[in-house]
Amino acid sequence: MLEWLAGGAEAFIGVFNEGGKVFIAFVTGILPTLIVLLTAVYAIIELVGEQRVHKVARYAAGNVFTRYTILPLLxxxxxxxxxxxTFGVFLEEKHKPAFYDSAVSFVHPITGLFPHANPGELFVWLGVAAGITKLVENGTAPFSLAKLALFYFxxxxxVILLKGIVTEWITKIIARREGVTL
Known part of the structure; x- marks a missing residue:
């Protein structure tokens, strides 16, 4: 009985030891990258000018293809x-639900190439990346991690273009049914 308890205690603390190793790997790996990427993006916004970024966003809201691809990407x-x-402020009221659907659906696909975009849920991409990395190390992966990130993107x-178009269509139907003018 004592050995069973000792084994359970070792397994319990082992989980936290492994978690600590993963945390240290993040601190020396992805966290500095995230900090540098965030700094670079904010520097670009400052250099280009916030008003110019807003102008490009308003332009991107102009047609269905850019509204549900370029605008969510930016x-x-x-x-x-x-x-x-918040980029939804550049849209007419009737386009806001579809833009939100597109933007919220893109926060994961962009993470493979630009982890700064959604660092709070980076663990999803890192889990997939860890599996693919193991396959690459074993020589059994049919593609590289970079190729996976590009395909995901x-x-x-x-997907966000299709979701945007469908959600815009659904919004029109519901607004018409409810007698709401958007």
Missing amino acids: AVFFLTNPMAY VVGLV
Whole structure:
């Protein structure tokens, strides 16, 4: 019985030891990268000018394709999650639900290439990346981690475009049914 308890205690503390190792890996790996990326993005905004960034956002809101691809991409890249949703101020009321749907759906696909965009949920990408890295080390991965990140990004853009179009359509139907003018 004593050995069983000792084994349980060792396993329990082992979980925290492994967690500590992962934390140290983050501190020496991804955290400095995130800090530098955030600093770079804020520096770009300062250099370009916030008004110019807003002007580009207003332009991107002009048609359905840019409204649900370029605008969410710019919002998530420059403002990161959750501030990205504030780019909705550049849209007419009837487009805001679809923009939100597109932007919220893009915070994960962008993380593989630009981890600063959604650092709070970076663990999702890091979990996938750890699995692919093991496969690459074993020589059994059919693609590289970089290729996965690019595919994730491109598929994310296609998905947010489709979601934006469908959500805009649903919003029109519901507004018409409820007698609301947007």
